[in-house]
Amino acid sequence: MGVTGGSALKQGLYKLIFYIVCILIAVVMFLPFYWSLLTSLKPDDEIFAMPIQWFPKHLTFEHYRKAFSTVPFALFFWNSLVLAVSGVLANLFFGSLSGYAFAKLRFRLNKPVFRVLLAAMMIPGIVTMIPTVYVMRHIPFAGGNDIFGGGGNGLMNSFWGIILPGASGSFAVFFMRQFFLTLPSDMLEMARIEGCGEFKIFWRIYLPLTRPALATLSIFTFQAGWNSFLWPMIVLNDPDKATIQMGLQAFSYNFQTDYGPMMAGALVAILPILVLFLALQRYFVQGIAFSGIKG
Amino acid sequence: MASMRKVERHEARTAYVFITPTVLLFAVFTVIPVVMALYLSFTNYDVLSRNDWVGLENYRRLIDDSLLWKTFKNVFLYSIIFVPLNIIISLLLSMLLSRAWRGVKLFRTFYYLPTLTSAVAAATVWIWLLHPEFGLVNGLLSYVGITGPAWLSETSTAMLSIVMLTLWQSVGSNMIIYLAGLQGVPDYLYESARLDGANKWASFRYITWPQLRPTTFLVSTMAIIGALQLFDQAFVLTQGGPANVTKTPVYLIYQQGFNQLQMGYASAQAFVLAVAILIFSLINMRVSKAEESII
Numbered sequence: 001m002g003v004t005g006g007s008a009l010k011q012g013l014y015k016l017i018f019y020i021v022c023i024l025i026a027v028v029m030f031l032p033f034y035w036s037l038l039t040s041l042k043p044d045d046e047i048f049a050m051p052i053q054w055f056p057k058h059l060t061f062e063h064y065r066k067a068f069s070t071v072p073f074a075l076f077f078w079n080s081l082v083l084a085v086s087g088v089l090a091n092l093f094f095g096s097l098s099g100y101a102f103a104k105l106r107f108r109l110n111k112p113v114f115r116v117l118l119a120a121m122m123i124p125g126i127v128t129m130i131p132t133v134y135v136m137r138h139i140p141f142a143g144g145n146d147i148f149g150g151g152g153n154g155l156m157n158s159f160w161g162i163i164l165p166g167a168s169g170s171f172a173v174f175f176m177r178q179f180f181l182t183l184p185s186d187m188l189e190m191a192r193i194e195g196c197g198e199f200k201i202f203w204r205i206y207l208p209l210t211r212p213a214l215a216t217l218s219i220f221t222f223q224a225g226w227n228s229f230l231w232p233m234i235v236l237n238d239p240d241k242a243t244i245q246m247g248l249q250a251f252s253y254n255f256q257t258d259y260g261p262m263m264a265g266a267l268v269a270i271l272p273i274l275v276l277f278l279a280l281q282r283y284f285v286q287g288i289a290f291s292g293i294k295g
Numbered sequence: 296m297a298s299m300r301k302v303e304r305h306e307a308r309t310a311y312v313f314i315t316p317t318v319l320l321f322a323v324f325t326v327i328p329v330v331m332a333l334y335l336s337f338t339n340y341d342v343l344s345r346n347d348w349v350g351l352e353n354y355r356r357l358i359d360d361s362l363l364w365k366t367f368k369n370v371f372l373y374s375i376i377f378v379p380l381n382i383i384i385s386l387l388l389s390m391l392l393s394r395a396w397r398g399v400k401l402f403r404t405f406y407y408l409p410t411l412t413s414a415v416a417a418a419t420v421w422i423w424l425l426h427p428e429f430g431l432v433n434g435l436l437s438y439v440g441i442t443g444p445a446w447l448s449e450t451s452t453a454m455l456s457i458v459m460l461t462l463w464q465s466v467g468s469n470m471i472i473y474l475a476g477l478q479g480v481p482d483y484l485y486e487s488a489r490l491d492g493a494n495k496w497a498s499f500r501y502i503t504w505p506q507l508r509p510t511t512f513l514v515s516t517m518a519i520i521g522a523l524q525l526f527d528q529a530f531v532l533t534q535g536g537p538a539n540v541t542k543t544p545v546y547l548i549y550q551q552g553f554n555q556l557q558m559g560y561a562s563a564q565a566f567v568l569a570v571a572i573l574i575f576s577l578i579n580m581r582v583s584k585a586e587e588s589i590i
Contacts, residue, residue, distance in 0.1 A: 051434065128329060
């Protein structure tokens with residue numbers, strides 16, 4: 001009796017310590033969110049008060065109003081949304097189209113081309129950054145260019161310069177291929193015997209079966225597009241085309257002591273991903289685990 | 296027989312049509328830039344007027360470029376602190392949360408939340424978090440009687456601030472990757488170890504750690520590639536300062552290429568960085584391999 005009682009006590013103590021540690025870490029991870037939310041809702045005199053006021057006496061939306069009125073935050077938000085959603089749609093379509101081809105169709109260059117795409121994922125982004133700008137400027141017929149790609153700005157300072165380079169990412173192709181591999185091939189043979197066209201087989205039969213993978217891929221692509229900073233900053237010069245990340249950076253640089261509106265802006269920039277995450281949580285976790293194991 | 300071959304040809308033709316958009320985009324935005332990357336580093340390309348071959352001039356110049364080597368020193372320092380801490384913390388978190396107790400899923404969600412934030416938004420929040428007088432970190436430190444430093448404006452703590460910020464942002468997703476890796480470790484290994492009288496540390500050292508080696512290799516490779524290309528956080532949080540202690544190679548390449556339009560020279564710098572990334576990835580691979588033979 002004494003032994004089991006002792007081990008039950010030990011077990012209980014062990015659990016208690018476990019939960020205390022977990023909660024402490026959760027607090028550390030979550031505090032920056034709470035802190036920025038708190039700051040964005042406090043009036044200025046409470047922001048600059050010591051000791052820290054953990055629960056504001058007055059709530060105000062003044063900082064949000066200020067953030068949106070001093071810079072065109074709503075426009076930046078919209079620009080980022082357009083870019084991120086276009087990136088998602090392009091990657092879903094092109095990624096699954098070629099992922100399907102690599103997984104389900106036999107052709108001589110299947111393995112070699114796929115290997116090259118995969119190997120290219122290892123190339124650090126910095127290597128291609130400057131030459132890609134060169135290529136962008138010299139795309140024929142784009143942005144006032146002539147047939148030889150001279151004379152104009154090409155795709156620079158245009159949304160296409162952000163959408164096109166990432167429109168069919170190697171990750172999307174790889175990810176979709178792995179998923180198509182898990183689907184049986186006999187449906188393909190059957191549909192062919194029935195006289196179904198190749199694109200229709202892909203679009204009507206196989207694509208609907210990949211819905212979970214498409215959900216995961218859209219989340220990742222959206223997050224990458226929404227959060228990207230350096231490349232949009234290089235491509236887009238026109239202030240009206242700036243993304244929310246660029247707008248936020250400029251704001252925090254120009255209004256260095258205006259912490260209320262700064263936090264309001266940062267939270268607005270985080271919000272879409274947060275909402276997406278809370279709505280589609282299981283796809284997030286599946287996706288990382290998947291890319292981790294198979295990557 | 297003839298009809299078989301016809302079907303195969305038809306299938307191959309379909310496949311080539313399906314992968315055409317991906318291959319075309321890949322050729323224009325990856326293959327051409329990679330080939331051009333080296334070429335541009337031998338020119339004095341400046342976007343506007345010049346694009347002449349200058350031979351080894353850029354490389355000769357960067358040997359004496361003390362700022363460039365300082366930025367390299369900075370990211371090496373950053374990587375040496377960041378990469379091991381990143382691995383240790385995410386592994387510890389995953390081992391903490393690998394049990395099926397109540398609330399574990401909720402903790403995982405909390406630890407994962409910071410990885411959703413964009414670098415710009417997170418850095419914006421941390422500027423305020425690390426405010427010397429009214430920031431959260433120094434506020435908390437003052438509860439225990441410590442006067443915190445001016446984190447972002449002192450040369451000794453600026454890089455440490457970036458380490459803290461990037462750790463906060465990255466341990467959550469690596470934790471998920473490790474959790475997936477832990478699921479792949481067969482239970483019977485632990486059971487037979489227990490029968491052999493192995494303690495907790497021994498079963499970690501001789502089962503968990505070696506079994507997770509592929510996962511650690513993946514996590515560390517990605518961390519190294521990312522760390523050596525640090526930019527967003529350094530650009531927003533500290534703007535490379537104070538006294539250039541947080542200026543990184545990508546930051547310098549960005550300034551050289553896009554502010555001063557010395558793209559040829561910036562390409563040479565980018566090439567050197569790419570070689571450094573390659574070397575460190577190879578060293579990492581060697582270390583992972585070496586560990587195999589010991590165990």
